[in-house]
Amino acid sequence: xxxxxVSEKKLDESPVFEAEMGSVGIVxxxxxxxxKPPELFELDNGEKLGPVTVAYETCGELNEAKDNVIxxxxxxxxxxxxxxxxxxxxxxxxxxxxxxxxxxxxDTDRYYVICTNLLGSCYGSTGPKSVNPETGKPYGLSxxxxxxxxxxxxxKELLDFLGIRRIHSIAGGSMGGMxxxxxxxxxxEMVESLILIATAPQVTPQSIAIHxxxxxxxxxxxxxxxxxxxxxxxxxxxxxVARMLGHITYLSxxxxxxxxxxxxxxxxxxxxxxxxxxxxxxxxxxxxxxFVDRFDANTYLFLMRSIDIYDAAEGFGxxxxxxxxxxCRKVFVSSFTADWLYPSYQSKQIVNAMVAKDLxxxxxxxxxxxxxxxxxxxxxxxTYFIKNFLNSL
Amino acid sequence: xxxxxVSEKKLDESPVFEAEMGSVGIVxxxxxxxxKPPELFELDNGEKLGPVTVAYETCGELNEAKDNVIxxxxxxxxxxxxxxxxxxxxxxxxxxxxxxxxxxxxDTDRYYVICTNLLGSCYGSTGPKSVNPETGKPYGLSxxxxxxxxxxxxxKELLDFLGIRRIHSIAGGSMGGMxxxxxxxxxxEMVESLILIATAPQVTPQSIAIHxxxxxxxxxxxxxxxxxxxxxxxxxxxxxVARMLGHITYLSxxxxxxxxxxxxxxxxxxxxxxxxxxxxxxxxxxxxxxFVDRFDANTYLFLMRSIDIYDAAEGFGxxxxxxxxxxCRKVFVSSFTADWLYPSYQSKQIVNAMVAKDLxxxxxxxxxxxxxxxxxxxxxxxTYFIKNFLNSL
Numbered sequence: 001x002x003x004x005x006v007s008e009k010k011l012d013e014s015p016v017f018e019a020e021m022g023s024v025g026i027v028x029x030x031x032x033x034x035x036k037p038p039e040l041f042e043l044d045n046g047e048k049l050g051p052v053t054v055a056y057e058t059c060g061e062l063n064e065a066k067d068n069v070i071x072x073x074x075x076x077x078x079x080x081x082x083x084x085x086x087x088x089x090x091x092x093x094x095x096x097x098x099x100x101x102x103x104x105x106x107d108t109d110r111y112y113v114i115c116t117n118l119l120g121s122c123y124g125s126t127g128p129k130s131v132n133p134e135t136g137k138p139y140g141l142s143x144x145x146x147x148x149x150x151x152x153x154x155x156k157e158l159l160d161f162l163g164i165r166r167i168h169s170i171a172g173g174s175m176g177g178m179x180x181x182x183x184x185x186x187x188x189e190m191v192e193s194l195i196l197i198a199t200a201p202q203v204t205p206q207s208i209a210i211h212x213x214x215x216x217x218x219x220x221x222x223x224x225x226x227x228x229x230x231x232x233x234x235x236x237x238x239x240x241v242a243r244m245l246g247h248i249t250y251l252s253x254x255x256x257x258x259x260x261x262x263x264x265x266x267x268x269x270x271x272x273x274x275x276x277x278x279x280x281x282x283x284x285x286x287x288x289x290x291f292v293d294r295f296d297a298n299t300y301l302f303l304m305r306s307i308d309i310y311d312a313a314e315g316f317g318x319x320x321x322x323x324x325x326x327x328c329r330k331v332f333v334s335s336f337t338a339d340w341l342y343p344s345y346q347s348k349q350i351v352n353a354m355v356a357k358d359l360x361x362x363x364x365x366x367x368x369x370x371x372x373x374x375x376x377x378x379x380x381x382x383t384y385f386i387k388n389f390l391n392s393l
Numbered sequence: 394x395x396x397x398x399v400s401e402k403k404l405d406e407s408p409v410f411e412a413e414m415g416s417v418g419i420v421x422x423x424x425x426x427x428x429k430p431p432e433l434f435e436l437d438n439g440e441k442l443g444p445v446t447v448a449y450e451t452c453g454e455l456n457e458a459k460d461n462v463i464x465x466x467x468x469x470x471x472x473x474x475x476x477x478x479x480x481x482x483x484x485x486x487x488x489x490x491x492x493x494x495x496x497x498x499x500d501t502d503r504y505y506v507i508c509t510n511l512l513g514s515c516y517g518s519t520g521p522k523s524v525n526p527e528t529g530k531p532y533g534l535s536x537x538x539x540x541x542x543x544x545x546x547x548x549k550e551l552l553d554f555l556g557i558r559r560i561h562s563i564a565g566g567s568m569g570g571m572x573x574x575x576x577x578x579x580x581x582e583m584v585e586s587l588i589l590i591a592t593a594p595q596v597t598p599q600s601i602a603i604h605x606x607x608x609x610x611x612x613x614x615x616x617x618x619x620x621x622x623x624x625x626x627x628x629x630x631x632x633x634v635a636r637m638l639g640h641i642t643y644l645s646x647x648x649x650x651x652x653x654x655x656x657x658x659x660x661x662x663x664x665x666x667x668x669x670x671x672x673x674x675x676x677x678x679x680x681x682x683x684f685v686d687r688f689d690a691n692t693y694l695f696l697m698r699s700i701d702i703y704d705a706a707e708g709f710g711x712x713x714x715x716x717x718x719x720x721c722r723k724v725f726v727s728s729f730t731a732d733w734l735y736p737s738y739q740s741k742q743i744v745n746a747m748v749a750k751d752l753x754x755x756x757x758x759x760x761x762x763x764x765x766x767x768x769x770x771x772x773x774x775x776t777y778f779i780k781n782f783l784n785s786l
Contacts, residue, residue, distance in 0.1 A: 272440070
């Protein structure tokens with residue numbers, strides 16, 4: 001087991017020793033820019049965009065054959081910063097740090113892990129918050145509506161630039177799983193295996209409806225101002241409402257009982273003051289505010305819509321027909337019992353359609369009370385399954 | 394079978410004949426006012442209110458013994474207008490018309506049905522929208538936070554006024570079920586039987602969290618203005634967002650697939666225009682707008698909080714202990730399989746606690762894809778069960 005990074009010296013005196021075992025240490029965000037005008041990047045919907053920058057991070061070493069690549073796809077509000085720390089004193093490591101490192105699920109002693117920030121996001125890749133070189137101002141609503149396919153095609157440009165022609169495995173949870181799936185659909189010859197976690201071939205109308213409520217809250221915020229708020233006040237109230245609702249959908253009824261129940265400070269106050277709060281309400285408020293500090297409202301609008309319109313069967317007639325294109329050697333699919341945003345029946349649709357096309361699929365429905373967030377929380381179970389899966393390839 | 398009301402003459406030529414069979418015809422909203430200052434009504438939280446008006450409607454005839462009373466409790470945004478029409482050309486009848494009438498589940502040939510508008514609502518009973526006689530202005534946020542118990546105590550005042558000492562049955566769905574339950578808890582000697590539909594002894598933290606999102610959307614609407622919007626623009630945007638979210642929780646994933654699926658007008662437009670909509674989104678927008686025309690935002694805030702703080706076990710230690718007080722001869726409890734707002738396990742908690750106290754309970758979990766709205770939609774199934782139940786008394 002490799003222990004690397006700046007914490008090395010102090011590790012054995014430190015209480016975080018256990019957590020730091022296998023950490024990838026200090027990482028940096030790199031970026032690649034292409035489609036510089038007049039060479040624009042044509043999007044799925046026919047619109048054109050350029051230049052296009054994609055931010056990415058890597059951990060581990062690319063081998064000589066360049067065939068030990070694992071591509072990790074982030075979800076709605078994630079970033080390329082999947083593991084390690086940018087600075088020694090960063091309070092938190094990357095978003096899937098516990099899964100990526102020496103000896104971890106995605107073992108950086110063996111694999112070269114790449115994570116990109118998706119096209120349209122606000123963490124270094126080109127998105128609505130980026131400056132449009134034609135106007136010198138942020139795109140805002142003039143940014144094109146990019147599809148999951150566009151996000152994948154941008155990653156392909158990066159891999160071409162890095163000289164990578166084969167991907168050992170692509171892993172993604174939630175919207176990240178949609179990108180993984182789309183990779184295998186449009187570049188079947190490049191993708192050896194897939195790890196699809198808590199994802200779906202298309203979101204449910206319930207999920208579209210929930211997005212709609214968030215979208216409306218943002219657009220109704222007077223500070224949103226038709227998306228022209230850069231350099232002025234951000235539409236923090238609307239964005240916080242959207243995020244609070246998002247958080248409810250990432251959890252489950254069961255875990256809310258367990259974490260908060262109906263706890264509040266004082267019954268007499270609750271009965272008198274309309275503004276007094278149950279603990280679950282304070283928690284949501286906190287999550288809403290925290291999100292406003294780190295995420296861009298227009299970006300949230302665009303990415304929710306990219307999810308809404310994704311359909312793995314689009315253009316193929318049916319999911320089974322679409323999966324006829326896949327050339328993966330093996331696929332791992334997992335869902336979580338209490339996930340009602342990307343419910344298990346949707347993972348089973350993926351599995352059934354793959355089985356119908358004779359693909360080698362392992363499916364695991366993991367018992368967890370955490371709801372959709374399970375894919376970030378149930379790392380012990382996922383580590384077990386993913387290690388076994390990668391070893392079986 | 395009695396056919397009454399103004400449509401009588403034309404019934405046999407009319408295509409609505411079937412629907413009108415047994416209609417209670419034309420009804421009017423009456424009201425009773427008490428607690429005229431200085432005789433104020435003391436609320437559960439110690440605050441005082443007066444005068445208190447309660448709006449109510451009745452159908453059928455009160456018998457001489459005054460023992461054929463059925464009290465129907467409405468849910469969050471309902472009114473006293475449970476059945477029939479106010480005017481011959483009313484587009485819609487009362488909210489549970491299909492269940493109340495001659496030969497219907499609540500047979501007005503046998504029973505005297507009373508439905509009151511709950512304390513704190515905006516359909517004739519005293520609430521935040523009512524004028525505070527002390528200031529000559531609407532109460533707004535100065536209205537006291539009333540509890541489910543307060544709502545029931547106001548109904549008791551009305552029944553005292555009407556000279557009614559026994560209630561044959563109290564029926565309520567959702568929040569209406571909470572009122573029914575509370576009636577039997579605080580006036581056990583008056584309540585002969587209970588019909589509890591899609592209700593709970595207390596709402597889940599998930600439900601509190603969902604209310605919180607709606608509350609925040611309303612309070613963030615600049616037109617809300619700390620509740621002082623009467624005579625100015627109403628906070629329609631915030632209220633519509635809250636209602637849209639409410640609607641999602643009244644339905645289910647399954648029924649959204651069935652009703653809307655992922656339908657939209659044009660794929661190319663969906664991929665280009667952030668503001669284009671799936672059908673489920675247009676539906677929600679429509680529901681949101683419609684609600685703003687008929688409901689008061691402050692009232693919505695107060696009533697959601699009344700639901701949040703309700704706990705049938707409060708003051709009794711446990712639900713089982715609390716149910717030790719009940720003197721009902723029989724209880725009918727039903728829940729619906731796809732209801733995730735008042736899930737079946739909460740009805741089962743009621744049933745189990747009643748069984749533990751040797752109460753005669755019939756429980757039925759009704760298969761329905763409609764979610765919480767089932768209690769208004771599955772009238773055929775409910776009619777069957779409720780008729781049998783009432784006949785068995």
